[in-house]
Amino acid sequence: MRLIIREDYEEVAHYIANYIKERINQFQPSSERPFVLGLPTGSSPIGVYKKLVELYKSGELSFQNVVTFNMDEYVGLPRDHPESYHSFMWKSLFMHVDIVPENVHILDGNAPDLDEECKKFEADIARVGGIELFLGGIGPDGHIAFNEPGSSLTSRTRVKTLAYETIIANARFFDGDISKVPKLALTVGVATVMDAREVVVIITGAHKAIALAKCIEDGVNHMWTVSAIQMHPKGLIVCDEDATLELHVKTVKYFKSIEHVHHSLIGAENLSLQGGVKQLRSPVSNDRPQTPFE
Numbered sequence: 001m002r003l004i005i006r007e008d009y010e011e012v013a014h015y016i017a018n019y020i021k022e023r024i025n026q027f028q029p030s031s032e033r034p035f036v037l038g039l040p041t042g043s044s045p046i047g048v049y050k051k052l053v054e055l056y057k058s059g060e061l062s063f064q065n066v067v068t069f070n071m072d073e074y075v076g077l078p079r080d081h082p083e084s085y086h087s088f089m090w091k092s093l094f095m096h097v098d099i100v101p102e103n104v105h106i107l108d109g110n111a112p113d114l115d116e117e118c119k120k121f122e123a124d125i126a127r128v129g130g131i132e133l134f135l136g137g138i139g140p141d142g143h144i145a146f147n148e149p150g151s152s153l154t155s156r157t158r159v160k161t162l163a164y165e166t167i168i169a170n171a172r173f174f175d176g177d178i179s180k181v182p183k184l185a186l187t188v189g190v191a192t193v194m195d196a197r198e199v200v201v202i203i204t205g206a207h208k209a210i211a212l213a214k215c216i217e218d219g220v221n222h223m224w225t226v227s228a229i230q231m232h233p234k235g236l237i238v239c240d241e242d243a244t245l246e247l248h249v250k251t252v253k254y255f256k257s258i259e260h261v262h263h264s265l266i267g268a269e270n271l272s273l274q275g276g277v278k279q280l281r282s283p284v285s286n287d288r289p290q291t292p293f294e
């Protein structure tokens with residue numbers, strides 16, 4: 001697993017947006033072989049989406065052959081409610097880029113049979129060959145998607161009761177009124193996320209510092225479901241300085257030094273601005289492209 005530390009939220013967003021752009025462009029998606037991208041909601045990815053829109057507008061990125069799957073959706077909230085994840089995704093990203101609407105997959109929290117809806121979602125992911133890159137955010141309690149503490153690390157897409165802490169955290173989107181926050185959601189499981197060929201998690205802010213420490217310094221634990229990333233062959237966490245507040249100084253220095261050594265090995269010309277990633281050839285083997293810090 002790699003940890004990339006950037007100064008603040010803006011720089012984190014910049015890094016991740018460039019990273020996604022590079023991944024999509026390297027993949028050279030086509031209609032027969034689209035790039036399959038998993039996406040989150042919440043305040044964490046807003047900066048990333050803003051920059052992805054800029055990259056689209058400057059002609060550096062197209063979503064024409066990108067298929068998306070969103071992590072979760074509230075149950076019972078009308079699709080056109082301003083706080084539904086459908087509304088959020090269209091407002092924040094989809095309506096500003098050239099994505100084909102049929103390529104967007106967001107769970108329907110008003111489906112007549114919610115279990116069936118979850119099964120269909122998993123089947124849809126399998127049908128397109130799995131997710132290439134799953135971008136995620138976390139809650140202050142370390143949940144990924146709506147996989148609240150205690151969720152099975154082998155969980156798949158399902159109906160989930162929200163933790164009280166999550167309801168409180170999300171009340172800010174519902175006039176601060178806890179009673180207005182839906183109490184159920186449909187969510188991909190931890191295993192659904194970890195099945196992706198690459199997992200990238202955004203963690204910013206001091207309020208997520210404990211979760212980051214639990215996620216990377218302690219063991220894999222269902223009480224901090226994002227810690228499952230430790231078992232992923234290609235996991236990347238991008239955080240800001242504030243989120244490192246609970247990490248050991250040694251941990252922070254360790255991950256920063258890896259990035260530093262890597263930069264010195266490959267030379268600045270191989271890195272795009274702010275640590276964006278280009279495919280690199282391994283000095284020892286030419287058989288596959290390599291990315292920094294793998």
Ligand SMILES: N[C@@H]1[C@@H](O)[C@H](O)[C@@H](COP(=O)(O)O)O[C@@H]1O
Nearest residue numbers: 040042043044137138139145146
């Ligand atoms: N289901 C979402 C998560 O996917 C998201 O990561 C989390 C954090 O939100 P924020 O990024 O606003 O802190 O909120 C909700 O619980």
